[in-house]
Amino acid sequence: MNTQRIGAIFEKDLKDFMKNMMLLTMPIIPIILALIYSRLGGDEGLPISMLYLIVGVTFSSVTSSCMMTMMAEENEKKTLRGLMLSPASFMDIIVGKSLVVGLMTFIALAISLLLVGMKPFLNVQAIIGLILLFLFFLFLGIGIGLFTKSVASTSAYLMPVMFLFGFTPMIDFLGLGEDSIAITVAELFPLMQLIIMHETNSWVPIGIVAIWTIAAAAFTYICFKKERTDD
Amino acid sequence: MENAIKVTELRKVFDHHVAIEDISFSVKPGEIFGLLGPSGSGKTTTIKILTGELGQTAGDVNVLDISAPLFRTADFKSKIGILSDNSTLYERLTVYDNLKLFCKLYDAPLEQIDVMLDQVNLKEARSKVVSKLSKGMKQRVLLAKALIHKPDLVFLDEPTSALDPGNMAHIHRGLQKLNDAGTTIFITTHDMEEATELCDRVAFLDNGKIQELGSPAELRYKYSTHAFHIETFENERLVMANEAGSADKIRDLIANGKLKSIQSDHPTLGQVFLKITGKELA
The missing domain is CATH 3.40.50.300 (P-loop containing nucleotide triphosphate hydrolases)
Known part of the structure; x- marks a missing residue:
């Protein structure tokens, strides 16, 4: 990795982000949701599943969505090929972009959690969980962004990502029985694992989220290998 | 290198x-x-x-x-x-x-x-x-x-x-x-x-x-007919092969003040390409 090249890509992407209205509106979504939810909590604050719902919305609508859109746009306009033909490595490109997305995610998450309550997240286990969750959504965004050929088609992929991984705690409101297969499967999803982690203080959920993150990283790598050449 | x-x-x-x-x-x-x-x-x-x-x-x-x-x-x-x-x-x-x-x-x-x-x-x-x-x-x-x-x-x-x-x-x-x-x-x-x-x-x-x-010069020469295109002051257009016999005729035209212009036949690269492939480069 080369810090100068990472810096150059970060600077370019930050300028581009600030001029792209579609991307600029993304970090506002979780903040508005947090603002609405902050009025529901009362003195005891919001239940942990609600807090993680806001985390899930932040990571899916800011991290995954922005990364997906940025990568898809580079792919669509063939600017990614220009970057790949330069001395910048894949890691330089990804890290540079991830820093921009990370910055926007951090701002949106910090404001959202300040509104609904940050206390449950102020411990090492929760912070590691959030970092892994961020990486999971980031890799998902990069992979799908490389895979899709246009910005317009990203919305078709963003919806399943948001509903499956960002809104997973909402499954409790569907009125399914506790023995339902859907509930059993959903409990293996990253966001639900972090809720379980809070309830049990176990490190096993962190391991399961780490496996999800590794799988998302592998998916990104495969998409990159396909994009790298015309073969 | x-x-x-x-x-x-x-x-x-x-x-x-x-x-x-x-x-x-x-x-x-x-x-x-x-x-x-x-x-x-x-x-x-x-x-x-x-x-x-x-x-x-x-x-x-x-x-x-x-x-x-x-x-x-x-x-x-x-x-x-x-x-x-x-x-x-x-x-x-x-x-x-x-x-x-x-x-x-x-x-x-x-x-x-x-x-x-x-x-x-x-x-x-x-x-x-x-x-x-x-x-x-x-x-x-x-x-x-x-x-x-x-x-x-x-x-x-x-x-x-x-x-x-x-x-x-x-x-x-x-x-x-x-x-x-x-x-x-x-x-x-x-x-x-x-x-x-x-x-x-x-x-x-x-x-x-x-x-x-x-x-480009080599190819244009290689695919040239090597003929000379001559124009006289009497608006006569002649094509002469690059051979000994043509030299006397050209000399006569110059001596009699009839030669207006003389050009060797050098095709353009496009014409050379057409000759070789039968296709035009648009």
């Missing part, structure tokens, strides 16, 4: 379609080499293989003493510049911001931005957003981007296709200057006048095969 580019028995097959069929050629350091051919002849495929965007099916490719498997290294990429049909710019950013990005990626000094903008005649567009530029202006920014790090070898795929004659001449002068400074240039073009003006040697590519290779 004996050759800037050496290609031996290069072959590229897409599914069952042979795009490049066992071509061999070399480009000397400091040379301007033109690969000419109609659309679909294999020019872009060749450039993509030479720049590492595509892998070859068979054959050896060596560029700047680096062989094909190492074309994806930063060292190789920093030695070459590419302007291809796939080259694009960041539309929301300014010309300066676009060039600044590539300056930093190639570790080139930022002063190069103004040098290059001057070379492509775009100094006044420095702060303009790329989306507001005309097609020709964008093409010139892309050329500046390809050359900003002073590469040893530049690949230019149809570099002047969107330019007006004035800007084309300006770019040609810039490329000549670059070549005078020692940069090797590998160019593909449809424009035969451009090839004649710029290239030291050209190769005609058709159906994935090199049909002819040589300097």
